[in-house]
Amino acid sequence: MDSKKTIRNLLGIVFGMFAFGFLLVPIYDVFCEITGLNGKVTGPSYLSESSRDITDQREVLIQFMTHNNESMPWTFKSKKVQMRIKTGSQQEAIFVFENTTDKEMVGQVIPSVSPGRGAEFFHKTECFCFESQTLAAGERVELPVRFIVDPALPEEIGSLSLGYTLFDITDQIKESQALANL
Amino acid sequence: MSTVVETHDHGHHGPAKGLTRWLFTTNHKDIGTLYLWFSCLMLFIGGSMAMVIRAELFQPGLQIVQPEFFNQMTTNHGLIMVFGVIMPAFVGLANWMIPMQIGAPDMALPRLNNLSFWLLPMAFGILLSTLFMPEGGPNFGWTFYAPLSTTYAPSTVNFFIFSVHIMGISSILGSINIITTIFNMRAPGMTLMKMPLFVWSWLITAYLLIAVMPVLAGVVTMMLMDINFGTSFFNAGGGGDPVLFQHVFWFFGHPEVYIMILPAFGIASHIIETFSRKPIFGYTSMVYAMSSIAILSFVVWAHHMFTVGMPLAGELFFMYSTMLIAIPTGVKVFNWIATMYKGSISFETPMLFAIAFVALFTIGGFSGLMLAIVPADFQYHDTYFVVAHFHYVLVPGSLFGIIAGVYYWLPKWTGNMYDETLGQLHFWLTFVSVNLTFFPMHFVGLAGMPRRYPDYALQFADFNMIISVGSFLFGISQLLLVFIVIKSIRAGKKAKPEVWEGSGKLGLEWTLESPAPYHTFTVQPEVK
Numbered sequence: 001m002d003s004k005k006t007i008r009n010l011l012g013i014v015f016g017m018f019a020f021g022f023l024l025v026p027i028y029d030v031f032c033e034i035t036g037l038n039g040k041v042t043g044p045s046y047l048s049e050s051s052r053d054i055t056d057q058r059e060v061l062i063q064f065m066t067h068n069n070e071s072m073p074w075t076f077k078s079k080k081v082q083m084r085i086k087t088g089s090q091q092e093a094i095f096v097f098e099n100t101t102d103k104e105m106v107g108q109v110i111p112s113v114s115p116g117r118g119a120e121f122f123h124k125t126e127c128f129c130f131e132s133q134t135l136a137a138g139e140r141v142e143l144p145v146r147f148i149v150d151p152a153l154p155e156e157i158g159s160l161s162l163g164y165t166l167f168d169i170t171d172q173i174k175e176s177q178a179l180a181n182l
Numbered sequence: 183m184s185t186v187v188e189t190h191d192h193g194h195h196g197p198a199k200g201l202t203r204w205l206f207t208t209n210h211k212d213i214g215t216l217y218l219w220f221s222c223l224m225l226f227i228g229g230s231m232a233m234v235i236r237a238e239l240f241q242p243g244l245q246i247v248q249p250e251f252f253n254q255m256t257t258n259h260g261l262i263m264v265f266g267v268i269m270p271a272f273v274g275l276a277n278w279m280i281p282m283q284i285g286a287p288d289m290a291l292p293r294l295n296n297l298s299f300w301l302l303p304m305a306f307g308i309l310l311s312t313l314f315m316p317e318g319g320p321n322f323g324w325t326f327y328a329p330l331s332t333t334y335a336p337s338t339v340n341f342f343i344f345s346v347h348i349m350g351i352s353s354i355l356g357s358i359n360i361i362t363t364i365f366n367m368r369a370p371g372m373t374l375m376k377m378p379l380f381v382w383s384w385l386i387t388a389y390l391l392i393a394v395m396p397v398l399a400g401v402v403t404m405m406l407m408d409i410n411f412g413t414s415f416f417n418a419g420g421g422g423d424p425v426l427f428q429h430v431f432w433f434f435g436h437p438e439v440y441i442m443i444l445p446a447f448g449i450a451s452h453i454i455e456t457f458s459r460k461p462i463f464g465y466t467s468m469v470y471a472m473s474s475i476a477i478l479s480f481v482v483w484a485h486h487m488f489t490v491g492m493p494l495a496g497e498l499f500f501m502y503s504t505m506l507i508a509i510p511t512g513v514k515v516f517n518w519i520a521t522m523y524k525g526s527i528s529f530e531t532p533m534l535f536a537i538a539f540v541a542l543f544t545i546g547g548f549s550g551l552m553l554a555i556v557p558a559d560f561q562y563h564d565t566y567f568v569v570a571h572f573h574y575v576l577v578p579g580s581l582f583g584i585i586a587g588v589y590y591w592l593p594k595w596t597g598n599m600y601d602e603t604l605g606q607l608h609f610w611l612t613f614v615s616v617n618l619t620f621f622p623m624h625f626v627g628l629a630g631m632p633r634r635y636p637d638y639a640l641q642f643a644d645f646n647m648i649i650s651v652g653s654f655l656f657g658i659s660q661l662l663l664v665f666i667v668i669k670s671i672r673a674g675k676k677a678k679p680e681v682w683e684g685s686g687k688l689g690l691e692w693t694l695e696s697p698a699p700y701h702t703f704t705v706q707p708e709v710k
Binding site for chain 1: 423
């Protein structure tokens with residue numbers, strides 16, 4: 001066998017595996033999305049065919065939880081602790097954000113639904129979590145989440161918890177802007 | 183093939199004189215020696231960090247070091263032992279022995295070989311320099327989980343990332359060299375299934391290295407971008423996921439643990455057949471067992487992270503695939519024992535280390551099986567039971583394999599027999615102290631002592647004192663190894679070409695004179 005050919009093939013494996021390492025990132029996201037692991041919920045999506053059948057409605061308890069990630073000083077609350085809703089119908093919940101500091105900050109909310117198996121049946125049609133929020137010093141806003149729970153939700157799941165974690169991304173935004181201005 | 187031989191056959195000249203011999207050498211034996219001494223130096227640096235850890239844990243409470251420094255010690259101890267001791271020592275043995283075992287004049291890419299070695303002192307120079315910086319060195323554990331190693335890391339983490347990049351490049355270049363050598367430079371007549379098992383073990387290891395070291399490079403690159411360029415691979419605030427870090431890391435990490443044991447399998451096979459005076463039992467099954475261990479190593483990574491939150495189906499998959507690895511490993515242990523069975527065994531130092539390797543590695547393997555059981559793992563996770571497990575497979579496993587190999591081939595390298603009495607003393611000191619150190623860790627682990635803390639609850643005090651005493655004894659005993667090696671370099675009973683009785687039939691390296699000349703097999707031997 002020719003040494004040069006061996007070396008070329010081996011270098012091919014090396015670069016291929018380096019690329020594969022990065023490819024694992026989207027693979028992981030797709031995998032979580034398909035299986036609903038991690039309680040990752042995706043953007044607005046359509047209800048399944050069977051769910052349009054209004055006669056199949058049932059009651060589900062939706063509970064809201066809000067957390068601030070570590071050093072985030074904002075006040076972040078849900079107006080209601082829980083809601084008893086009907087599946088297949090559009091619902092709305094209001095969340096309150098208040099920047100209690102004296103400078104402008106950017107926040108980003110990351111959602112999570114548990115149990116993880118229920119995540120794929122929880123459809124948000126409008127959510128502040130789709131984009132980052134910029135609040136001036138002392139500013140207070142009320143933002144809605146609109147959602148529909150798919151009637152195809154498995155029988156044994158009687159309640160869903162929607163958890164929101166608020167992250168401070170002011171520095172990150174500044175960093176990426178600085179990079180963009182280079 | 184003949185052209186390869188001619189380019190190296192330009193008269194018999196010895197090594198260059200002075201320091202430049204070592205800086206510019208392209209000779210596989212010189213580079214092998216450099217690797218082995220480097221790994222020996224790192225063994226004592228990483229070992230002294232272990233001594234700091236054990237001194238602090240000698241008694242409950244904080245006595246000697248601050249928790250911040252303790253964390254730097256555990257992190258650097260792990261990194262140095264994995265990347266600076268075990269891996270370079272195996273590469274050193276590969277450099278010395280693979281060309282001699284396959285009847286090649288040198289490695290296929292001698293200059294690249296020089297570069298692969300000299301990258302290592304750079305990498306570890308950078309890593310160790312962080313310990314003297316105001317913020318201190320990496321302190322997030324050798325597994326550097328995000329966000330501990332990104333959001334909460336000291337700024338010296340950037341030095342750590344670059345040093346891991348350099349180590350990775352060194353390993354990848356070394357592996358490319360080894361595979362190319364094995365595929366293209368075997369003596370005529372040496373088919374793949376006639377290759378010595380050490381060569382086979384390294385062929386498989388080198389493939390694992392070029393498959394997973396780039397993934398490690400990828401994961402540290404992602405960290406670098408998260409820390410410095412505002413990306414969010416592992417930052418939940420920007421849509422990333424810290425659990426992703428663990429998946430990518432262990433996708434590298436699990437094949438990595440087999441990288442650290444497979445060459446030891448090869449060494450143990452040679453030593454056991456030599457001192458049992460019987461050819462190895464089940465050569466073909468040994469090759470297939472190593473290959474299947476290597477392939478399986480890519481589908482078991484998540485057993486390191488059962489407690490992270492996974493669906494039942496995932497946990498079951500990783501539990502069963504992990505347990506499956508016990509089968510090829512069991513085949514190997516069976517073959518080693520079957521080789522010894524009815525053999526005419528003599529117990530020279532290399533054989534003692536090889537037998538201890540088989541026995542104690544199996545203990546580590548069994549505790550690995552226990553850890554593979556999902557419900558049990560929730561109890562054992564991140565306790566000293568895990569520490570006991572991986573030290574049993576890495577110290578009496580990999581390190582004993584390396585030490586056994588050094589004793590076995592030392593007369594071939596230096597031309598002098600080592601001092602057998604001192605060798606036996608070294609073995610017994612090491613054997614007793616290694617068990618004294620790591621066996622009680624099982625007990626404190628099962629009782630719930632967590633790893634990576636500078637302090638512990640009072641009920642663990644007695645066992646921890648025993649562990650510390652064992653570890654000090656183990657550390658001191660290794661100085662004896664250095665003494666024995668230096669003694670054998672300087673003087674000793676002259677070794678015959680066939681160093682061990684009957685070994686002439688077992689491998690091409692034993693047909694060379696002792697010490698092996700600077701240039702060997704300039705004309706390739708014919709293998710029948």
